[in-house]
Amino acid sequence: MGPVRGFRKRKRAEKKVDALSSVAAADHSGDWWDDFSRRITGSLSLSKEVCMFESVFKMSRKTFNYICSLVRDDLMAKTSNFSFSNGHLMTIEDQVAIALRRLSSGDSLLSIGLSFGLNHSTVSAVTWRFVEAMEERGFHHLRWPNSEQEMESIKRKFEKVRGLPNCCGAIDTTHIMMCLPSADASNKVWLDPEKNHSMVVQAIVDAEMRFMDIVTGWPGSMAESVVLRNSGFFKLCEKGMRLNGKKMELGEGLELAEYIIGDSSFPLLPWLLTPYQGKELCESMVEFNARHSATRVVVQRALARFKDMCGIVQGEMWRPDKHKLPRIIHVCCILHNIAIDLEDEARNQTSVSPQHDSGYREQICNFDDKEGVAARDRLCRYLSGR
Incomplete structure (x- = not known):
């Protein structure tokens, strides 16, 4: 139950923020969101507009892409391969989106699992992997x-x-x-x-x-x-x-x-x-x-x-x-x-x-x-x- 404290001595890492953000924004097109939104059931299934993306994740695509660039290496290094109920393997963007949806909405694991076609335990595992990666890669913020x-x-x-x-x-x-x-x-x-x-x-x-x-x-x-x-x-x-x-x-x-x-x-x-x-x-x-x-x-x-x-x-x-x-x-x-x-x-x-x-x-x-x-x-x- 030890307290979590702020971190120090991260100056070098900070200098990479703008550069990484620009690279991330350039590397990802709207194709991922179009494909991802089609897998979501319910009220989110027809959402392709930028404003809807921001309402779902409470951040812009630029910020989302930057976060993906932060955790990409850590998540890809893991041996577990998560997949949707239709058998499609999750991309890095999929994993980040699921974790951010859990953190930003506060909806239950079961509710999010139903929305994304996942078992609630998978939502929990994906979210925790993201948390671990962000602790390691985002501490300089x-x-x-x-x-x-x-x-x-x-x-x-x-x-x-x-x-x-x-x-x-x-x-x-x-x-x-x-x-x-x-x-x-x-x-x-x-x-x-x-x-x-x-x-x-x-x-x-x-x-x-x-x-x-x-x-x-x-x-x-x-x-x-x-x-x-x-x-x-x-x-x-x-x-x-x-x-x-x-x-x-x-x-x-x-x-x-x-x-x-x-x-x-x-x-x-x-x-x-x-x-x-x-x-x-x-x-x-x-x-x-x-x-x-x-x-x-x-x-x-x-x-x-x-x-x-x-x-x-x-x-x-x-x-x-x-x-x-x-x-x-x-x-x-x-x-x-x-x-x-x-x-x-x-x-x-x-x-x-x-x-x-x-x-x-x-x-x-x-x-x-x-x-x-x-x-x-x-x-x-x-x-x-x-």
């Missing part, structure tokens, strides 16, 4: 920035939102709900404060809603602040190995170190600034909270879009494998980032609402580190011009 230039770009984009300087990211958590048998006493650990069985996902995003660090695998019974403290990100920050870049001069000999922002469910730390709490706040504190909230909405929208794009993590999952689920979540986050990296227009058709955890109340963490209080006050005074 989800990582913490590894250069000062990258981080400076992120800071500039955050500052453009509502003027928060030197901000490096926004953090939030969401719950992946699971349907588990209540009679099994071991499942009680998965009960969250809203009495749902769930798994927690902690995410840190940049100003473009790109995941830079994720942690998942922890049960819903764990408070968000506890998940944070058990994360690799927290440990790196406490050791001075992350958010340790260029400080900003505020004047009068004061400096502002790099930081991320989060809501009141997180502790106030020197590198994690949360809103002021209480009803009797001065004008500058109210203004700080407004700027903080308007900037923080980027992570709420990212998580909402992540769930919209990957329907498998939306709603209540029927008795999932709790050891495999963190890896599925991780791959869904990679797919979310790929859509951003390739500027996929289909992503604009998904939700921009900040509502990603409907029915969940905000948890409150009352821990305020003294240095965190001082850092927030310095920033508050700077923003108010005092």
